[in-house]
Amino acid sequence: MSDAVLRHRALEALTTARARTVLLTTCVDDDELTTQHSPLMSPLVWDLAHIGNQEEQWLLRAVAGREAIRPEIDSVYDAFEHPRAERPSLPLLSPAESRTYASDVRGRVLDVLDRHPLHGGPLVDAGFAFGMIAQHEQQHDETMLITHQLRRGPAALDAPEPPRGSTVGLPAEVLVPEGPFTMGTSTEPWALDNERPAHHRHLPAYFIDATPVTNAAYQAFIADGGYTDERWWAPDGWDQIRRHGIGAPLFWRREGGQWLRRRFGVTEPVPEDEPVLHVSWYEADAYARWAGRRLPTEAEWEKAARHDPVSGRSRRYPWGDEDPAPDRANLGQRHLRPAPAGAYPQGASPLGVRQLIGDVWEWTSSDFLPYPGFAAFPYREYSEVFFGPEHKVLRGGSFAVDPVACRGTFRNWDLPVRRQIFSGFRTARDV
Structure with missing residues (x-):
């Protein structure tokens, strides 16, 4: 598979995932984003910034070797360091800050995707890291959909x-x-x-x-x-x-x-x-x-x-x-x-x-x-x-x-x- 085909596949996967993330985090107001609807799940705003943080860590830092944008938030959005029930008490980014951060990371990632070779090691061969991050975002989208099912109130989604x-x-x-x-x-x-x-x-x-x-x-x-x-x-x-x-x-x-x-x-x-x-x-x-x-x-x-x-x-x-x-x-x-x-x-x-x-x-x-x-x-x-x-x-x-x-x-x-x-x-x- 050529690099051009791989780049297109990765771009499509990342774009599809982000469109779904946007839908799941804009169909309710900011108060709903910061509410913990169940102790089994994170506030939606945590998932949103976590998605951006993982994308930054793997695609900007690990793949492209770029300096960290916001290294001070790494521990806040470490899923293994903080159980879901504790996450509302963390110093989370606000909904506006989370959206800006995730968007900033994505803009830089698309530049990396356009320029970085998709060969030369297991992390980048066949665009693996980009596919891994697209899968990660979609997995959190599914998690956020579970949160939507657990939340009380009128329907916010339709299909x-x-x-x-x-x-x-x-x-x-x-x-x-x-x-x-x-x-x-x-x-x-x-x-x-x-x-x-x-x-x-x-x-x-x-x-x-x-x-x-x-x-x-x-x-x-x-x-x-x-x-x-x-x-x-x-x-x-x-x-x-x-x-x-x-x-x-x-x-x-x-x-x-x-x-x-x-x-x-x-x-x-x-x-x-x-x-x-x-x-x-x-x-x-x-x-x-x-x-x-x-x-x-x-x-x-x-x-x-x-x-x-x-x-x-x-x-x-x-x-x-x-x-x-x-x-x-x-x-x-x-x-x-x-x-x-x-x-x-x-x-x-x-x-x-x-x-x-x-x-x-x-x-x-x-x-x-x-x-x-x-x-x-x-x-x-x-x-x-x-x-x-x-x-x-x-x-x-x-x-x-x-x-x-x-x-x-x-x-x-x-x-x-x-x-x-x-x-x-x-x-x-x-x-």
Whole structure:
């Protein structure tokens, strides 16, 4: 790929991310930007300046070797130094200062992108650092969208409805045959360290759901006493729902004989045909046990999403190697909700599994661990410090994820108690 093509790709990714950041931070007033809407999340103004600070540190200082613009704020916007609950008490830049700072950094970055060679070391080869920063900004955009979902008050965002879906004619589950496949990647130029390196895995045959578990299916679990029967719950999960009185997905409530949910400032009936959203790993695991099934392993999820049984190779995406398009996956905040189960037939895998990319992050049964041969790059704090049984892997992205930060190899992770994230799941079973 030529430098001109790489520069265009990087420019497009950075521009798309910044347009989304601007939308998420201008649709509410400055008071809302500085408010902490949940102790689980930062004030939106922190995310805004943090985005600029990371861009400055990596693209202006590390890549271009330029002097720091505002070195005194580095520690304020260090995500590892200050937990989210503490960030409102920090000496944060005001909304106006944050916008000016992020804009100043971006202007200088575009100059670097125009002039700096995109080869000569792993940080710049194929424009990696620019892709890393575009992904970082989009990940914070998703985080800010979560904050918008948690905030109280009238709707501040709007988007068209996703396309319709149908499960008519779709099997409930798909058989994935026994055999080897290639997991991870060694060739995707902007893949992050935890996606690397590519390695071979051999899996026994298994069945996996053709679509994510729907709200209707999850309501059956609730109606059958799923939240009151200890048999289905991991011990820590049972303790969690008892202590906090959890009896349904986050943002759901029962009123007048029907389930309602709050979605970005709007209260509406829970749509039965959509994938269930805002459930923890414990809830997903309990549902799977109740249904006589289990959560897929991370390897099972990736094989279902990438393996082509005809050629034997692993694709970039379920549909092939082409980048995501609106007819293949619900990504990029194009819609503010998952599409109904069975949508996006053009995005199906070779075996006919639907909606593996976009709509909802899917919990897997796997702990977040390094692949064989893992090497931290360009810093340990991106992945390595999170490895271990405390975090569970999610796959596939959600409607809130931009395509630049979503691949068939992309790995997300979180604590099993997390419910505010845009998480759902599908189930599997042994043959």
